[in-house]
């Protein structure tokens with residue numbers, strides 16, 4: 001049973017008291033691995049434009065969308081093509097998505113982005129590029145506070161190379177309303193934790209997102225994450241969990257079908273692929289040794305993606 005009183009902490013990115021904000025982030029990441037982020041610099045009006053353009057794309061005929069089929073993690077992913085919970089035997093998750101990677105044209109990866117033709121959706125690319133850049137800025141500001149929350153220098157993530165050509169992967173998602181197949185095991189997004197550092201999620205006010213704070217507890221307790229207008233829902237990913245030796249939780253979450261169509265936009269703020277992620281000194285000791293060996297960020301994320309696609 002979902003607990004109606006469940007409420008995630010709220011973090012104000014614009015607060016001038018950085019030390020106390022960092023403290024609140026630390027507590028939120030230890031207890032929940034999830035929090036709301038407000039006053040983050042991305043206007044609500046831009047959220048709305050992103051969802052408007054996203055809706056136009058997903059409503060295009062199937063053949064048109066398939067012309068932009070995902071290549072090298074950029075472009076369109078059709079219904080049931082991804083399964084986030086790799087232990088499920090059912091077909092894939094009931095969602096369509098569209099991935100946009102780094103924008104800089106100096107990076108070879110940037111060149112792989114696909115865009116709907118301007119004649120078809122004239123405002124699409126500029127809207128998504130604008131959003132991408134702004135979320136990247138919010139994510140960088142947030143990461144400096146996360147560093148403070150871990151008693152590190154604010155520019156720690158820059159110094160370890162995580163933000164060299166930062167690897168933001170932006171995914172527009174459309175969950176269909178009616179499934180019409182009565183299959184109990186079909187989720188919009190099946191249970192998973194995110195792969196990277198932090199995720200900044202924007203969603204329309206349609207329920208469905210749930211978190212499970214104690215993944216090993218049985219039966220699992222799933223709690224509904226409510227919508228707060230204009231706020232990002234931020235969560236810690238697995239690479240951050242590895243960095244912090246599980247001090248910060250990469251919490252399991254999912255999207256359950258509610259019969260209502262749902263649009264969301266998830267921005268996975270991941271380290272540069274060459275960044276080595278290894279247990280922070282402040283998060284291990286003789287009695288609490290590192291639980292994971294160091295790993296190259298790109299290798300870790302690549303492998304997780306490989307397992308996700310059917």
Ligand SMILES: O=C(O)CCC(=O)C(=O)O
Pocket residue numbers: 171173189194201203209253254255264265266
């Ligand atoms: O759409 C949502 O609310 C969550 C999406 C999600 O968890 C993901 O894509 O990793």
Ligand SMILES: [Fe+2]
Pocket residue numbers: 192193194253
């Ligand atoms: Fe997720």
